[in-house]
Amino acid sequence: MAPVYFTPGPAQLYPTVAGHLQTALDKQVFSQSHRSQAFKDLYQRADEGLRALFQLPQDYAIYFTGSATEIWERSLQSLTAQHTFHLVNGSFSKKYLDHAKWLGRQAQVLQKPFGQGFSLAEIQVPTGTELLTITQNETSSGVCMPVGDIHALRSLFPEPLVSVDMVSGAPYAALDFSQVDMAFFSVQKGFGLPAGLGVWLVNERCREVAATLEGQQYTGGHYSIASLHDQYQQFQTPCTPNVLDIYLLTHVVEDMLAKGIDTIRQETEAKAQQVYAFLEESALFAPFVQEKAHRSPTVLVAEVMEKPAAEVISHLKAQGLVVGSGYGAFKEKQIRIANFPAVTEQEIDRLVQAMRPI
Amino acid sequence: MAPVYFTPGPAQLYPTVAGHLQTALDKQVFSQSHRSQAFKDLYQRADEGLRALFQLPQDYAIYFTGSATEIWERSLQSLTAQHTFHLVNGSFSKKYLDHAKWLGRQAQVLQKPFGQGFSLAEIQVPTGTELLTITQNETSSGVCMPVGDIHALRSLFPEPLVSVDMVSGAPYAALDFSQVDMAFFSVQKGFGLPAGLGVWLVNERCREVAATLEGQQYTGGHYSIASLHDQYQQFQTPCTPNVLDIYLLTHVVEDMLAKGIDTIRQETEAKAQQVYAFLEESALFAPFVQEKAHRSPTVLVAEVMEKPAAEVISHLKAQGLVVGSGYGAFKEKQIRIANFPAVTEQEIDRLVQAMRPI
Numbered sequence: 283m284a285p286v287y288f289t290p291g292p293a294q295l296y297p298t299v300a301g302h303l304q305t306a307l308d309k310q311v312f313s314q315s316h317r318s319q320a321f322k323d324l325y326q327r328a329d330e331g332l333r334a335l336f337q338l339p340q341d342y343a344i345y346f347t348g349s350a351t352e353i354w355e356r357s358l359q360s361l362t363a364q365h366t367f368h369l370v371n372g373s374f375s376k377k378y379l380d381h382a383k384w385l386g387r388q389a390q391v392l393q394k395p396f397g398q399g400f401s402l403a404e405i406q407v408p409t410g411t412e413l414l415t416i417t418q419n420e421t422s423s424g425v426c427m428p429v430g431d432i433h434a435l436r437s438l439f440p441e442p443l444v445s446v447d448m449v450s451g452a453p454y455a456a457l458d459f460s461q462v463d464m465a466f467f468s469v470q471k472g473f474g475l476p477a478g479l480g481v482w483l484v485n486e487r488c489r490e491v492a493a494t495l496e497g498q499q500y501t502g503g504h505y506s507i508a509s510l511h512d513q514y515q516q517f518q519t520p521c522t523p524n525v526l527d528i529y530l531l532t533h534v535v536e537d538m539l540a541k542g543i544d545t546i547r548q549e550t551e552a553k554a555q556q557v558y559a560f561l562e563e564s565a566l567f568a569p570f571v572q573e574k575a576h577r578s579p580t581v582l583v584a585e586v587m588e589k590p591a592a593e594v595i596s597h598l599k600a601q602g603l604v605v606g607s608g609y610g611a612f613k614e615k616q617i618r619i620a621n622f623p624a625v626t627e628q629e630i631d632r633l634v635q636a637m638r639p640i
Numbered sequence: 641m642a643p644v645y646f647t648p649g650p651a652q653l654y655p656t657v658a659g660h661l662q663t664a665l666d667k668q669v670f671s672q673s674h675r676s677q678a679f680k681d682l683y684q685r686a687d688e689g690l691r692a693l694f695q696l697p698q699d700y701a702i703y704f705t706g707s708a709t710e711i712w713e714r715s716l717q718s719l720t721a722q723h724t725f726h727l728v729n730g731s732f733s734k735k736y737l738d739h740a741k742w743l744g745r746q747a748q749v750l751q752k753p754f755g756q757g758f759s760l761a762e763i764q765v766p767t768g769t770e771l772l773t774i775t776q777n778e779t780s781s782g783v784c785m786p787v788g789d790i791h792a793l794r795s796l797f798p799e800p801l802v803s804v805d806m807v808s809g810a811p812y813a814a815l816d817f818s819q820v821d822m823a824f825f826s827v828q829k830g831f832g833l834p835a836g837l838g839v840w841l842v843n844e845r846c847r848e849v850a851a852t853l854e855g856q857q858y859t860g861g862h863y864s865i866a867s868l869h870d871q872y873q874q875f876q877t878p879c880t881p882n883v884l885d886i887y888l889l890t891h892v893v894e895d896m897l898a899k900g901i902d903t904i905r906q907e908t909e910a911k912a913q914q915v916y917a918f919l920e921e922s923a924l925f926a927p928f929v930q931e932k933a934h935r936s937p938t939v940l941v942a943e944v945m946e947k948p949a950a951e952v953i954s955h956l957k958a959q960g961l962v963v964g965s966g967y968g969a970f971k972e973k974q975i976r977i978a979n980f981p982a983v984t985e986q987e988i989d990r991l992v993q994a995m996r997p998i
Contacts, residue, residue: 287671292883300665307658312834313645315964348706348836351879355861377862384861470880476670478706478836478882503713503742504735521709522828524836524882525650606673 285602286629290421290581294624296474302533316522325517331535339460345510346523347480350449350468354381360492360507362412372420399425399576411442419451422609424583425576433461450581454550463488474624479527546623553621553630554579560634582619591617601636643960644987648779648939648978654832660891674880683875689893697818699844703868704881708807708826708838712739718850718865720770730778757783757934769800777809780967782941783934791819808939812908821846832982837885904981911979911988912937918992940977949975959994
């Protein structure tokens with residue numbers, strides 16, 4: 283039996299990926315020009331599927347980049363001149379902040395210890411902030427910010443553009459896109475695709491700000507919002523994109539729509555609940571995130587007591603169950619379990635049964 | 641019979657691609673962490689194959705990006721503060737220049753009309769130039785610069801770093817990498833892979849210049865040469881890369897090495913010769929590039945007399961032969977024929993036989 287990957291990205295492929303890939307090879311999709319009508323039709327179909335899946339407001343546009351990492355940089359270049367504010371509570375939210383500093387922005391931060399989330403009461407976004415960055419799901423620590431809290435930030439702080447990194451939360455996170463201005467993800471997490479594509483969802487308000495900065499500073503060249511949007515209006519991209527991933531994303535999104543996003547969300551929560559319940563009762567494991575409201579349903583981090591985490595990982599791997607190691611300094615003491623849509627309830631059950639007797 | 645793609649990128653897939661892709665799916669390569677030993681081993685294997693194929697000097701490093709477009713930008717950010725010089729004779733060499741201007745560099749240019757190449761005698765690179773950019777093969781116009789001329793520029797102008805865009809010339813172009821400082825390509829051209837990966841070959845001299853600019857200006861964030869090299873030393877990448885393309889590239893490079901790069905070069909020249917000989921004798925077609933030494937062996941551009949080019953393209957397409965349209969303003973009057981290693985001598989023969997009676 284092939285191993286099951288519970289790794290937080292690259293992750294288990296969505297079950298329909300191999301079939302879609304074969305169809306695309308048979309149809310020679312990857313030899314077609316990215317300037318052809320066939321590619322425009324594909325982009326349009328991806329656009330329609332993603333709009334339906336995320337219930338995007340009309341004014342949103344969808345751009346493709348090489349990675350989510352690139353979107354940290356491009357969003358800062360196109361949307362900010364000076365003042366940014368970052369909610370940082372892990373390695374990936376920290377990298378968004380790093381990028382702002384590298385670009386010379388006056389980046390302010392509210393930082394919480396690894397494993398902790400934010401309470402609304404402690405967040406104070408300074409007047410004059412151009413961009414507020416939020417990591418909806420910290421892949422490193424397993425902390426999420428409930429979407430209700432993200433929506434509340436808009437009414438508390440209506441001035442800044444709100445950027446949501448939902449790299450390891452999409453498509454589970456039921457974000458109300460009318461309450462934020464942009465969001466982004468990469469496809470090797472919740473969508474279960476091979477890595478190499480970032481997806482950037484951008485509203486009209488962002489485009490208006492981007493237009494005012496155009497000509498005032500370097501906004502990202504071919505990957506500025508202005509350039510991306512100019513191409514997007516013909517369902518084109520500034521340079522040759524990862525057509526393979528766009529093709530697979532289009533089809534997997536349609537598969538998810540056929541299944542129903544509500545079903546996917548319910549299954550995600552049920553699977554997460556099963557794992558967290560086990561971690562709480564286990565003597566060997568414990569949930570790393572203390573605050574229940576901040577425990578991610580999509581990337582679950584467990585502390586391993588008494589044994590080195592590597593031993594647990596090897597033990598599970600021998601049974602065909604591949605979990606992720608803890609991030610960075612937490613490698614020795616934690617494991618990470620991705621609970622993406624590609625992983626079934628039966629597979630989560632197998633994992634919990636295998637963890638029980640360790 | 642499946643159509644043959646003579647399009648200049650995305651192009652015909654290399655014949656072994658489908659098999660390698662199936663093997664990778666079977667081995668779940670695309671679910672493996674990009675921080676795993678398995679990925680490091682893959683990167684190292686790609687590195688070894690590319691070194692052998694290009695006969696790279698020891699001091700070169702090999703980095704992966706999302707596209708060749710990105711390398712235009714990143715090379716300018718990491719290697720230049722002020723003065724760049726660009727040889728421009730088509731749309732892609734022009735885009736490298738555009739990027740330098742967007743980044744605020746004092747970019748000087750020697751520009752030739754579309755369809756013409758450069759003679760060494762007319763090139764004068766100003767003193768103080770930090771980076772000289774050369775497009776070895778202009779995908780838009782079908783003009784190449786003979787590698788001997790590129791090598792000669794180094795002795796004529798030893799001061800600037802020399803950057804060679806070999807996007808549609810690799811691996812055919814027998815560039816002597818000791819005579820330049822960096823080169824790059826994307827994989828959807830001569831390597832016959834799905835689009836979505838740029839490959840950047842960078843020598844020690846570039847890294848030394850990059851080190852002096854680090855801290856002085858924005859050098860590209862995660863995609864600065866310093867950051868890429870830091871990761872490269874452990875065969876890692878700054879962010880999750882297109883593992884699928886890296887896997888396919890590794891295996892196709894090994895296939896090419898097994899066949900022999902000399903054989904590939906000889907076949908490329910024989911196929912190009914066959915097409916150009918036909919274009920010269922044809923009443924309907926003519927080679928667009930007048931100067932024989934500047935006629936690209938990898939992207940062949942033909943002028944179409946008397947008929948709209950679209951009619952020729954349709955006629956050939958009906959026979960399962962897909963050629964590219966002319967670039968931009970030349971769409972109505974030209975066709976482009978990619979002569980990459982994925983296209984066999986038999987297929988080129990079929991194309992010429994089909995063009996003959998039009």
